[in-house]
Amino acid sequence: MITGILFFDVMAVLVISTSIGMLVSRNAVYSALFLVLNFASVAVLYVTLGAPFIAMAQVTVYAGAIMILFLFVIMLLGAERLEGESTIRGQRLFGGLLAVILLGELTWMAVFQSGLSPAALTMPASDFAGPTQIGLTLFNTYLLPFEVTSFILLVAIIGAIILTKTDNIGKRIIRPGKD
């Protein structure tokens, strides 16, 4: 029990420090790498919660696919270095204020709503996040949202293809008869 809490503390510090590192880093590549570390440490938290499937999906999709594309774009644009101070005035003050408000809100929820007693938290079944359970839930309970999401993704894919092929499509729209 004690080792579990200690492990959680270490991971929690890691999660928070990597996200702060992402925010304050002046080099976009380092920011992206901090975010990757953040995703990885959150994935470790998922494993300790007994949800290895979600942890692996998190690493594969976010750390493995999406962040590598971010890195790709940063490198291609050569936009690694952030020049000077931020251009929007009072941004930091306002951001800090919002962060304090959010922290207060979360503390209030944790202390007053759940009462901070471990008895109020119930452990789910040990296989609640196995591949089979997730599949069954997705295709039984949440079938419609699942289908809608896949449809939106399909539209996004077609949109990306059209955006990169503007020349041909434009010609076809302007002169439909001659093509």
Add this chain to the structure above:
Amino acid sequence: MDAALIWEWIIKSVVILLVMTGGFAYVTLYERRVLARMQVRIGPNRVGWQGLLQPVADGIKLIFKEELTPVGADRLIFILAPVITVIPALIVTAVVPWGTEVNLFGRIVPLRLADINVAVLYILSVTSISVYGITLAGWSSNNKYAMLGGLRATAQMISYELALGMAFVGPILWTGSMSLGDIVSAQKNLWFVVIMPLGFIIYVIASLAEVNRSPFDMPEAEQELTAGYHTEYSGMKFALFFMAEYIKMIGVSMIGATLFLGGYQGPFVDAYPWLGPIYLFIKVALWLFFMIWVRATLPRFRYDRLMAFGWKVLLPLSLLYIVVTAVLRLLVGG
């Protein structure tokens, strides 16, 4: 959880790491000898009997080479990149079973490190992390050839990772489990390569691209990019990239043999469990021979054709393969 179990895990992990690094050393020799034979040469045969000490000599040479860091390189990431490349390659085979169970000094020891129920996803996530090392190596070197090589490698690996992931789906559908142990047990009577030959072919092609082997060795196309992402690396840092490539070759061969060629299954493996690792070893050696053979035979793909092939041929084919496998599974009864 008793102490003996923890020791068992530690010993198995050490064995995996030693087998992989030792395997790396001897796969380089294997490749050089086989390539030489195919090109009617002899290959390295001077150091030790039949050149068996050649990898040791190479290692000593690389350790004593000067390590250079280019001016304007991002030092931290330049040093970290080879490490990020090697670690995923070393840990990816942790979920592959080598056999059933053996009796070792009165203790029943299963011949596998971690038979987790998301093993296939674990492999995918670890391979997707290994892309970072190559990208960062290209970026941090402050060299345009390295940068272009790194970007090419990233684009290629992301594109072929999709087809690779799709190739995994067939065995999962047939077995109804993501654990490699279950997948191997299901191939006791019939290897999956017989049921899903299309998936096997897709896996072979995509895995060649994933480990940047010829004919997909675009990231290090010498004629265009000098040496691609590792142009600026020397000494042991270069050796780590070299090591990662060969360990990944062993890794994809092991995973492929487990998914499609029955893993440790073979005649009399039930009676003599020690045969399991031997069968797996033979299958991996044959698979590696095939990879070297391909390198000796095929010229390199052109880069745009490589991307077009990945997205317009391999991906639709793999979708078709999943549908066909699912229908077959229903017809056979499940």
